[in-house]
Amino acid sequence: METKQYIASGILELYVYGLLSEPETIEVAEMAQNNIEINDEIIAIEKAIVALSSSFSPFHSVANYEKIKAKLELKQVPVIALDAKTNYVQYIGWAAAVLLLLGIGFQYNQLEQTTNQVVTITTQKQKVVNDLRDLKLQNNANQTSLAVVRDAKNTVVSLGGQAVSPASFAKIYWNQESKTVYVDAAGLPEPPKGMVYQIWALKLNPLTPTSIGLLSHFEGNNTKIFAVDAATDAQAFGITLEPAGGSVTPTMEQLYALGKV
Amino acid sequence: MTQDELLVLLYKKDERAFTHLYDMYSKSLFSVIAVLVKNREEAEDVLQEVFVKIWKNFDSYHESKGRFYTWILNIARNTAIDKLRSKNFNNSQKNQPSDNFVHLLDDSNKLVNKIDTIGIQEFVKKLKPKCIQIIDLLFFKGYTQQEASEELEIPLGTVKTHNRNCINDLRNYLKV
Structure with missing residues (x-):
């Protein structure tokens, strides 16, 4: 339908008055959305009728406004x-x-x-x-x-403290049968870091020292009883302090304990 | 404020929206209510009820189903008619068919716009009596075209165009 004709039919006035059926209303609303001319016409009609009706409004008190707000709990x-x-x-x-x-x-x-x-x-x-x-x-x-x-077969050799450490002492338990040697080193001070005690089996004439082992893990051994290598024949035992790993010959200045068999 | 701006506030449930809503439409709706409900106190009760309904039922309004103003106009008319049915059904003397919105002017002291700034009241007095009648029946009282054509004794097919011509006169006067 031609827009002008549609507007002239007067249907838009009835639309604003709310007198159209629901399908008719929806149809007009759709047309208004797509046609600016129709939409503008509807707004103009509405303005006119709102102005007309407003100017005929009887006086009503301001109290109404407050009462409604109170009912709506807006304040x-x-x-x-x-x-x-x-x-x-x-x-x-x-x-x-x-x-x-x-x-x-x-x-x-x-x-x-x-x-x-x-x-x-x-x-x-x-x-x-x-x-x-x-x-x-x-x-x-x-x-x-x-x-x-x-062990009954032991020969016990007491080693007394020497010049470098007079208070030191040690004992050698030397099993004559198995030739095994145990050192009781409880009487020796803990070796400084990087140093280790070395046990020597000695022959006296001429003085010939033979290393029979190191007291490694000195600190970790609570009993301070150490097994060292067997000594076949020895006339004396000596203990020196040596750099870690031991020495080939004893450092006599660091002789801690010495004792004859 | 335009209706679209008002709707934005209403959708946001902004309380300022209520004030704008009331300013923009309370007079228009109250005149519609007062045409139907003659008793002033009852009319004011209806007005309150209408605004409460508008505010609380706003979620059920959809723009696809027509103008917001039309929606609230229908609420006002229906609430007023419900009030009539409940209270004044047996006393229909108060609702003479001859009473139209122009009679609201009779007690001019009670009018909001004692001095009608846009002079509509004067304009309406000059309007054709048929126009006053048709606008009164269709807009204020919500008569169907059928009912209006019977009341006014004019052909059904002319009601729409007749009403449009009257509104056009009004618009020419208001320049809208």
Whole structure:
């Protein structure tokens, strides 16, 4: 239909008045969207009828405006009693939720603590087990040392402290049968870093030192009983302090202990 | 403020929208209500009810279903008619068919625009009586074309164009 004709039909006035059926109304609304001329016409009709009706409006009090706002709770008005109730219930709800949350938090904390305790106790238990194992090892070592020392076939050689360290002493347990040599070095000071004690089997005439081993891991050995190489025939034993790895001949200035068989 | 600007505020549920809504349309709607509900207090009750409905039911308005003004106009008319049915059904004497919107001028002291700045009231008095009648029935009272044609004793097919001619006179006067 021609736009002008459509407008002239008067349908747009009825559209603004709200007198068209729903399908007709939707149809006009669609046309207005797509046709600026129709849309402008509708707006003009509306302006005219709003102006006409407004100018015939009887006086109504300003109170209406405030009353409506109060009904809509658009302003602070004393109409919120009902609302306050709902708020009260809401607050209880929130409070309950907060309490529940706190409760869960507390329980979680408890669980965490208990878990930590279990972990701690497990660690302690492991430590005790380790200690026990260490003690057993220690005990074994002690048994071995004792067995070495007690062996009836031993020749015990006491080594006295020498000029560099008069307070030092040591003992050599020399098994005459197996020729094995054990050194009890409990009477020697800990060697400085990078130094090591070296054990010498000595023949006296002429003085011939033969290295029978180093007391390595001195610190780590709790019993300070060391097994060294066998000595076939020796007239004396000596202990010197040597650079790590040992020396070919003893450094006599660093002779810590010496004793004749 | 245009209707489109007002709608933007309404969609945002902006409280300023209510003030604009009221300023723009309360007079227009109140005249429609007052034509139907003669009792001033009852008319004011209806006006309040109408604005509450507009505000609370705004979500059910869609632009695809027509003008916003048309939507609120229908709410005003329907609420006023509901009020009549509930209270004054047995007392239809108060709603003489001869009463039209121009009678709102009778008690001129109560008019909002005692001094009608655009002079519409004077203009309307000069308007053809048929125009006053047809605008009164169709716009103010929401008569169908059928009902209007019977009331005015004019052919059904001429109601629309007749009304348009009257509105055109008004628009020429208002220059819109």
